[in-house]
Amino acid sequence: xxxxxxxxxxxxxxxxxxxxxxxxxxxxxxxxxxxxxxxxxxxxxxxxxxxxxxxxxxxxxxxxxxxxxxxxxxxxxxxxxxxxxxxxxxxxxxxxxxxxxxxxxxxxxxxxxxxxxxxxxxxxxxxxxxxxxxxxxxxxxxxxxxxxxxxxxxxxxxxxxxxxxxxxxxxxxxxxxxxxxxxxxxxxxxxxxxxxxxxxxxxxxxxxxxxxxxxxxxxxxxxxxxxxxxxxxxxxxxxxxxxxxxxxxxxxxxxxxxxxxxxxxxxxxxxxxxxxxxxxxxxxxxxxxxxxxxxxxxxxxxxxxxxxxxxxxxxxxxxxxxxxxxxxxxxxxxxxxxxxxxxxxxxxxxx
Numbered sequence: 001x002x003x004x005x006x007x008x009x010x011x012x013x014x015x016x017x018x019x020x021x022x023x024x025x026x027x028x029x030x031x032x033x034x035x036x037x038x039x040x041x042x043x044x045x046x047x048x049x050x051x052x053x054x055x056x057x058x059x060x061x062x063x064x065x066x067x068x069x070x071x072x073x074x075x076x077x078x079x080x081x082x083x084x085x086x087x088x089x090x091x092x093x094x095x096x097x098x099x100x101x102x103x104x105x106x107x108x109x110x111x112x113x114x115x116x117x118x119x120x121x122x123x124x125x126x127x128x129x130x131x132x133x134x135x136x137x138x139x140x141x142x143x144x145x146x147x148x149x150x151x152x153x154x155x156x157x158x159x160x161x162x163x164x165x166x167x168x169x170x171x172x173x174x175x176x177x178x179x180x181x182x183x184x185x186x187x188x189x190x191x192x193x194x195x196x197x198x199x200x201x202x203x204x205x206x207x208x209x210x211x212x213x214x215x216x217x218x219x220x221x222x223x224x225x226x227x228x229x230x231x232x233x234x235x236x237x238x239x240x241x242x243x244x245x246x247x248x249x250x251x252x253x254x255x256x257x258x259x260x261x262x263x264x265x266x267x268x269x270x271x272x273x274x275x276x277x278x279x280x281x282x283x284x285x286x287x288x289x290x291x292x293x294x295x296x297x298x299x300x301x302x303x304x305x306x307x308x309x310x311x312x313x314x315x316x317x318x319x320x321x322x323x324x325x326x327x328x329x330x331x332x333x334x335x336x337x338x339x340x341x342x343x344x345x346x347x348x349x350x351x
Contacts, residue, residue, distance in 0.1 A: 006297035007319035008038030035316035054126035086116035088140030166205030246277030
């Protein structure tokens with residue numbers, strides 16, 4: 001067993017144009033003052049990070065780590081959620097996702113995808129230059145519009161979508177392998193990898209690639225009514241990253257999983273700040289510790305009610321209180337009689 005590292009915080013939902021959220025030094029001091037020990041950086045946010053420079057310059061990477069160290073923080077991982085989304089986009093979502101891309105490739109799906117792939121390759125190099133062992137992204141989606149099997153899906157439609165998804169990601173996974181970094185897909189509705197079955201479909205098609213791994217976020221499983229504790233039992237060998245995010249699911253006579261197109265505040269399933277939802281974090285931290293997960297516990301704040309700064313302020317202590325310092329000896333060692341092979345044989349009647 002190993003002790004989970006943390007608490008850490010994902011900066012994507014906090015970065016902004018006003019201090020202290022508009023620069024890496026300032027937001028690092030803010031996070032440290034709240035009690036966080038690490039930060040996860042969104043690679044697309046130029047206010048905090050320059051991905052192109054990080055991919056080419058170890059000197060720049062040392063500067064980034066130095067800024068964080070001055071605040072008493074470590075860099076946990078980089079994120080390419082937005083860029084990963086653009087590796088595979090169904091035409092129905094072209095307009096919705098176009099804003100994730102650089103201005104010069106918007107409106108051009110082919111150029112946008114090439115840009116996204118290049119971003120992922122840069123992220124692999126940057127992660128290596130920063131000395132990181134894992135990276136988080138989204139898979140993108142080609143099959144998502146066909147989630148519900150009505151009208152009846154043509155034979156082979158989903159298989160073709162996953163074949164193409166794997167074809168696009170295999171070279172990227174190879175690039176991360178060359179960099180010595182695990183690529184962790186956040187298993188998330190809206191992506192083609194949204195549960196265990198879809199992850200397995202993809203994993204098989206990329207040849208069980210050793211760099212194809214999982215960012216575990218239980219909140220997305222609560223909203224799907226999936227067994228999120230059992231998920232750890234099944235996939236713990238592939239879980240290399242962890243977002244600590246809460247959620248709740250309150251079905252009614254009017255709403256279930258699909259939530260009637262309602263805004264977040266009115267949905268049966270909705271994200272909450274840590275401790276305000278229904279996720280069994282004691283169970284999660286216990287299982288991850290049992291299986292030897294030694295990555296970071298990273299707060300991802302998303303809540304339809306609470307102010308983000310309150311959520312962040314409460315989050316550090318919440319995570320710290322759930323981290324289990326692993327024991328170095330068995331609880332019943334006091335009653336042990338030592339090892340005596342002859343005595344053992346006599347106890348078994350074979351002496």
